[in-house]
Amino acid sequence: MPSTIIACQDCDLLHRPRQLRDGQRAMCSRCGAVLYRRKRNSLDYTVVFSLSALIFFLMANVFPFMTFKYEGRVQESVLFSGVKELFVQDLWAVAILVLIVSVVFPLLKITGMLYVLLPLKVNRRPWKASNIFRMVEALHPWAMVDVYMLGVIVAMVKLSDFATIVPGAALYSFAALLIFMAAAGATLDPHDVWERLEVVERV
Ligand SMILES: [Zn+2]
Known part of the structure; x- marks a missing residue:
């Protein structure tokens, strides 16, 4: 301490x-x-929830997000389609913002957390651990998968009036990602992590 x-x-x-x-x-x-x-058992829980979040993050970015059926046309979209569409419509500032808060920051946060916590489980201190953990803590308010999810739900409800929308595996993965990221945030005990980092450093 x-x-x-x-x-x-x-x-x-x-x-x-x-x-x-x-x-x-x-x-x-x-x-x-x-x-x-x-x-x-903060460290154990946070590691398990972060690993689960990482798996669902990958699934959310690989599998189809949703399928639109409109007047005989079928269009399948992935998570990245929204960002691409914003770029196409010249809304590049919004596109970059969406990309950063819904893809880049969540990924940095999850991998940063695992990078620091996994070695701590076996009493090892990874390279630049303090800086990385400080980054993870700073990213906390900026990894806004929940806001993105809310946007998706609003869009789905609006579009469902004139098109048939079939949610894809990525949408469910994204919802699971949201839950596991929140769970990891709730079980994380930054105090405990800093304490362990200090002790391991002295070894
Ligand atoms: Zn008091």
Whole structure:
């Protein structure tokens, strides 16, 4: 545990952090507010959820996303089709934004997380671990697969009035990716990771 001082978010009383065991939480000695907690088996859960997210990410980018049937025409699209279509229509700024927040950032976040956490499982510290983990934490608000998913659902509902839409395997994979990324985010305990990184460094 780094020798910093932390302030209670509720009453500002200063505390010196102590090392916690799995599942324990530290509480303010004056008002009882939770200062920080240590999640149970956080590393294991986050690794499993991130690996699942990676598999579904790959599936979402390989399999057909959805099939449109309109006046006898059948058009199959993949996840990337939307980005390509935006480029074709000269909306390249939007296309780049969509590409970054729905493909590049989620991929960087998942692989970055695994890059740091997998070696930590066996007490190894990967090259540039601190920088990579800092990047993962910084990417958190920018990997917006949920926003993309919402856009897809809205588009599907609107288009379903005049075309038949058949969801593809990639759409379901994308939904699963969303769930597993949220799960990995919920089980991740950055405090625990930083602590492990420090300990492993000293070995
Ligand atoms: Zn307090």
